[in-house]
Amino acid sequence: MSTAGICPEWDLIIKDEWRGVWIFVETFDGEVNEASLQLLNPGRMIADKIKAKLVGVMLGHNIRHLVREPIYYGADEVIYVDDPALSTYTPEVYAETLISLVRKYKPEIILAAGTLRGREMIPYVANILRAGITADCTDFDVDVNTRDLIMIRPPFGATLLAHIRAPERRPQLSTVRPNVFKLPSRDVSRRGELIEEKVDVPPPRIKLISSEEVKVEEVPIEKAEIIVSGGRGLGSPEGFKLLEKLAELVGGVVAGSRKAVDAGWIPHERQVGQTGKSVKASLYIAVGISGAAQHLFGIREAGIVVAINNDPEAPIFENADYGIVADYREAVPALIEEITNRRSR
C-alpha cells in the first residue's frame, strides 16, 4: 500500500494484515439484540465471498449464557469480553473495549446494528481507528480482488443508490438499521469456537445514575398489519388527525415520512424509510408522500401499497399498487365514509 500523502493523524496500516468479518452483537438489555443477529445474514454472504471468518463480537457482564447465539445464527466464531466493568453501558467504555479487540485481531470489516446505542458508539470506534464508516446501509457487496466492502445506501432525496468504499483503510465499518435484513434461521446444532478475551476496560469518565424502563403503548409500526402514512403533502400536523381516523377505522396505525418527522408532525419512532424503520404491513396507505428512494426502501416488504397524492407525477404512483390522484382532504374522508357505509350494509 502506498503511504505517500497520508494524513499524519492516521496510523499506518498494512491492509493485508486485516482479515475477517465482524458483527458487533449487542447484549445491552440482558438479551441478544435481534437487529445485531440480522447482520449475520449479509455478514455470511460477505465472508463467503472473500473466504473470511464470520465472527460475532460481544461485550457485557454475565453474558456467557448468550455467547453461543451468534453461532446458532451463522457465525463461525464468537469473541467476547465478560467483565463487571461492562455491566453498565457508556459509549466511551464500550467503544474503547471494542477498539482494543479490533487492534488485537485486525478484522477487515465490522458491521453493527444502527440502534440508538450502536449509532452512538460505532462512529467513535471508527474515528479512533481512522477508519471509514457509513451509516444506514441498505445493502452490501464486496470486491473479491481488493476485499473492499461496497457499502450501499440511498443518498438524501435521490432515487439512486450510492456505492461507497473505503479503499485505503481497515477496518471498514457500517451501521444498518433494524429489520433491513432478515434474521437467518437459528440452528442450535451449529458449532463454532468461543473465545473469551480479557481486556483492560478503561475507567468510565461518565457515570450512569439511573436507567428506567419506559412502557411503549402504541403498536410499533414495524409490527403493524395496516399502516396509514403521511408525508409533506399533508401540509400541516392537522392532516395527521384525519389519517388517525382512517387508521383507527381499519385497525391500523399512523406513520410518516422523513419530511413529516423533520416538520415535527410525527415522532421519529414512527418514521418509515431508510433512516427510519422498515415495515411489513399487508396494507400501506401513503398519503401526501412523494416517494423518495429512502422512503420506498422502508416499504419494500409491504404487501399492497396505496398512494393518495394530488401530484399525478409523484414517483410514489410508479411504486404503488393502487393510486388515486386527489386532494387527501377530500379523498381520506370519502374513503372513511365508503368503508363505514359498506360495513353498515
Place this chain on the structure above:
Amino acid sequence: MSLNIVVAVKWVPNTQVVNIDPKTGTLIREGIPSIINPHDLNAVELALQLKERYGGTVTAISMAPTSARAGLEFIIGMGVDRAILVTDRVFAGADTLATSYTLSKAIERLKPFDILVFGQETIDSSTAHIGAQTASWLRIPYIYYVTDVEYLNGVVKVKRKLEKRIEVYELPIPCLLVVAMKSNEPRSVKLSYKLKAKMENCIEIWTNNELGLTRECIGLRGSPTRVEKSIATPSVPRKKQKFDGQDVKTAVKWLVDKLVEEGLKIV
C-alpha cells in the same frame, strides 16, 4: 461560575421544499434555499437555556460555504453571542471523519470550553456521526439523545431517552452533548439581536489560513470513504394502477373494491 458553551450547526438544503424530478430521478436543486439544520436548532436552544440558567457565553460554529453566513445571522438572532464560519475550498468533499477533524481543530481554538452541544442528526444525510467523532478527536466524554441538562460544580447531569429506557448520566466538563431531536421548542429570532449581528461583526470567518491543517487530513483527501458510483434503485414490482377519473367518491369505491379483491379485510 460561567460556562463557555459551543454549539455546532450545519447549513443544509431545505428538504421540506426539495422535489425529485420524476423523469430523471434526481434532486431538483435549483432555487432550493438552505437553512440551519432544524435538529441543530434544538442544540442552539439548549445552549441558550444553559447560558440563561448558569451564565456564560454561547459560540456557534459551522463548517460550510460562505453562504451559511445567513444561517449564522439567524442563530445570532436567537441570542447566540458569537459565531464562527469555518470555510475554505480545501475543506470541500469531506466525509464525516474529515469534517469532524476540521471541526474539532476549529473548536480547539475556542478552549477552554465547558460544554459542546450538537444536534442529533442532519436532515440531508442523517448519519449522526459528527457528535461522536468530534468527541473522539477532542478526547472528551460524550452522550447522545439528551433531553434535559442540569449543571452543578463542574458536573453536567443529563437525562436521555433510548428505545425503551430513560437514563440519567453525569459527565465531567468539558464534555459533548448530542441533543435529542424535537426535545425542545427553539426560540424565535429577535430583530434586535439580528441587527447586532450586522452591526458588531459577531461572525468570524476562519479559513485554513487560520487553522493551518495539513491538506492530507482535510476535504476529500482526508476522507477514508469514497462515493464510487450511483446506480438506480431496484424497484419492487407493483401493480401501478391509477384511478382514471376526477370524481373522488367513485375513486374511493374503486379503491375499496380493489382492496377487497386483494383479500384485505377492511370492510
